[in-house]
Amino acid sequence: MYRQVQSGGVATAKGAATRRRIVEAAAAEIRERGTLATTLDDVCRRSGTGKSQLFHYFPRGREQLLLAVTELEAGRVFDDQGPYLDGLDSRAAWADWRDTVVRTCRDRGPHCPLGVLIADVGRYGPAAQTVTAQLVRRWQAAIRVGIEATQAAGEADPALDADRTAAAVVTAVQGGVSVLLSTGSADHLEAALDFCLDRLLLADAPERT
Amino acid sequence: MYRQVQSGGVATAKGAATRRRIVEAAAAEIRERGTLATTLDDVCRRSGTGKSQLFHYFPRGREQLLLAVTELEAGRVFDDQGPYLDGLDSRAAWADWRDTVVRTCRDRGPHCPLGVLIADVGRYGPAAQTVTAQLVRRWQAAIRVGIEATQAAGEADPALDADRTAAAVVTAVQGGVSVLLSTGSADHLEAALDFCLDRLLLADAPERT
Known part of the structure; x- marks a missing residue:
């Protein structure tokens, strides 16, 4: 499971709850302010924990905490999109999935959490890249x-790999989110998704009844 | 011109040279270490300038300096790609352009400067979003x-908008660079570009002689 990959030293139920509180606080800060602007002090303040407690659960500091947030947000995205992803057979x-992706990204605006995190976290190095590569693979496999x-x-072109x-x-999707983060507009996300679906889906497929 | 949009107070040739040295130093640091890890202290050390000098040219600090770096890197990307972009008519x-984009991004690896900057800089707020939106528009117009x-x-499907x-x-391209930054692999960039060109170009077009 993704959520436990970077779990650090969590021996008790109370410890697990504290760790979770820190990760949720970091996720909330990042959603509101972005990865760049979020500091460990902000996370401590919001979670009501001290720096030494934070480093007990995340000895490698910021990088390790961001990985844990990525896993949390990835779980949420897959939970949200699961019903749509699972039924992609027509x-x-x-069309429903496309609308959901565009609406979700547009509503979350410039702090679409998973898009931000996938883009930021992988840059920390090989360990982070392993986690983000896993997420990309998991997402790609579902699609x-x-x-x-x-x-x-x-209903889809059988010639496509x-x-x-x-x-x-x-x-x-990742490019559309990236342009959304940079410009504030979801137009590119829509154009890119429509372009993909236009190529994928057969225009002359019979309507389902 | 892009390069002068955020120029700050540059009254003399010497001032312009100092400002340029700061921007080039910041660009080099970002290429080597990434946006997240680059501090103003690093930039001062590399450019041989003091903090007060830096803030003379960039009174809004980090955000304004990143914008200037984005403009510099955008100019370089357009200079590099210009010959390929200008001749896109077959x-x-x-195919040449696609190979150039993939090779350039792969060689520059996880610090592909413009991809990083477009993704990071726009998050600073409306002023930065205006600059990145201009870059995206300029790039899109060329394509x-x-x-x-x-x-x-x-040689291309006339039905496409x-x-x-x-x-x-x-x-x-932006999504491919984003996945490259996260995972270290250019496979997604290649797959996405090939998918676009497969849809765009007519398979049965006559070969040029």
Whole structure:
């Protein structure tokens, strides 16, 4: 499981609760202010813990805490998108998923947590890159399954390589979020997703009844 | 011109040279260590200037300096890509451009400067978002011109909206760079660009002679 990969020394239920409180506080700060502006002091203040407590659970400090937040936010994104991702087997389902992604990213605006974290956290080094690469793979695999199901249902181009197409879709979302973070506009996210779905889905597929 | 948008108080040639030295030092630090890890102290040390000098040229500090670096790096990217962007009017030219983008991003690895900066700088607020939105628009416009030229040459699908397709291509590159920064791999950049070009270019176009 992702959430425990970077768990540090958590021996008791109370310890686990404190660790969780620190991670939730960091996630909330990052959502409100962004990764760059969030300091460990902010996280201590918000979680009601001291620096020494924080370093007990996160001996490698900021990098390790950001990884834990990434895992938390990734879990939330997969929980949110799960119902849509699991049912990706028709043109209608892809349209719903596309609308959900655009709406979610637009509503969360410049602090779309997972987009920010995937972009920031991987830069810390090989350990962080392993975690973000896992997230990208997990996300891509879920989309690949949807592409294969839609191909099997006769509503997606069977000539497309499902895994490579899934990689392009993940990249489109990540790029759209990146432009959203930079410019405040979700137009590129929409254009890129529509472009992918236009290529993926068969225009002349029969309507489902 | 972009380079002068955030120029601060530069009254003399010597002042302009000092300002430029600070910006180049910041750009070099960011290329080597990333935006997150670069401090104003690092920039002062590398450029041989003092903090008070730095704040003379960049009264708004870190944000303003990052904007200046973004403009510098954007100018370099457009200088590098200019010859390829200007000639985008055939399938062969798109293939060359695609290879150049992938090679450049792969070689620069996790510190691809413009990708990093577009992702980071826009988060500082409306002023920074204006600069990054301008860069995205300029880049998208160059690609749109190429799409239109390729459509006119009969080698790209004439049914595609050139501007919206250009938005999708820009988003694919930005997403590919974002995943490269997070995971260290350029595979997603390649997959996303190939997916865009597969949709854009006509497979049965006559070979150029």
